[in-house]
Amino acid sequence: MRYRDALESFRDAGAASVQELAARAGISRPTMYRLLSGAVPRADDLEELALATGWDLDISLRPLSDPLAAVAVRVLLGDEASLPWAAESEPWQERLRRFVAARPNSDRDIALVDEAGRATAPARRPGAHRLRGDDWSIDRLVSAGRASGRRWALSGWAALDGLGIDAHAPTIMWVEDAHAVGQLLHDSFRSTRSDDADLIVVPAHPSVFAGTTAVSDVELVAPLQAFIDTAGLGGDARDQVLAHLERVR
Numbered sequence: 001m002r003y004r005d006a007l008e009s010f011r012d013a014g015a016a017s018v019q020e021l022a023a024r025a026g027i028s029r030p031t032m033y034r035l036l037s038g039a040v041p042r043a044d045d046l047e048e049l050a051l052a053t054g055w056d057l058d059i060s061l062r063p064l065s066d067p068l069a070a071v072a073v074r075v076l077l078g079d080e081a082s083l084p085w086a087a088e089s090e091p092w093q094e095r096l097r098r099f100v101a102a103r104p105n106s107d108r109d110i111a112l113v114d115e116a117g118r119a120t121a122p123a124r125r126p127g128a129h130r131l132r133g134d135d136w137s138i139d140r141l142v143s144a145g146r147a148s149g150r151r152w153a154l155s156g157w158a159a160l161d162g163l164g165i166d167a168h169a170p171t172i173m174w175v176e177d178a179h180a181v182g183q184l185l186h187d188s189f190r191s192t193r194s195d196d197a198d199l200i201v202v203p204a205h206p207s208v209f210a211g212t213t214a215v216s217d218v219e220l221v222a223p224l225q226a227f228i229d230t231a232g233l234g235g236d237a238r239d240q241v242l243a244h245l246e247r248v249r
Contacts, residue, residue: 067120070207142218152176170199171198
């Protein structure tokens with residue numbers, strides 16, 4: 001639940017007026033009005049509002065994996081295919097500008113790719129499947145993608161290889177139904193929790209499919225998306241793709 005939705009829920013559930021809600025939570029009325037108008041609340045204010053209205057608040061950290069960070073960089077770097085999601089990505093555009101500004105000795109465009117990769121982190125996406133196979137081919141992925149009856153596209157190693165870039169990285173398979181594709185691939189792959197995955201099947205945000213290209217029946221994400229995705233894998237994969245971008249600048 002977004003904090004604005006939470007505030008409205010607290011207001012609806014707990015008090016007859018804004019003044020009463022503010023008094024029960026120990027928050028000044030001007031602060032309460034600012035919060036309801038869109039100001040970002042402090043965590044302790046949210047907690048007091050929750051307790052004052054019969055709720056308990058559970059704030060937890062989880063690994064960041066937001067597809068809109070990739071959209072933001074694609075917009076900032078002029079990729080017109082991502083424009084349908086430009087407005088939705090505006091908060092990430094502002095964040096990424098700040099992140100890059102804190103790296104004054106870095107190339108701006110490469111730093112944007114790096115920061116977006118860290119924020120997008122495909123392997124951390126809820127519902128992602130890390131898979132390892134001893135004997136498989138890209139044709140097997142194409143077959144599973146088609147059999148799913150939904151959109152799919154390859155990134156990571158497969159996309160970089162399609163661009164003529166030699167990089168040691170797992171293939172990322174963006175799909176609309178990760179569970180179904182995982183089931184279709186069960187005869188060729190086994191699940192793994194380690195970093196030695198050959199394939200990561202990831203639920204896709206629609207923007208991932210913007211600008212895809214079919215090469216010999218293989219659907220590949222746009223080059224910039226591939227760079228962001230691979231940087232988001234971290235480790236050697238990140239280092240290799242950033243080194244490539246440095247070489248071609």
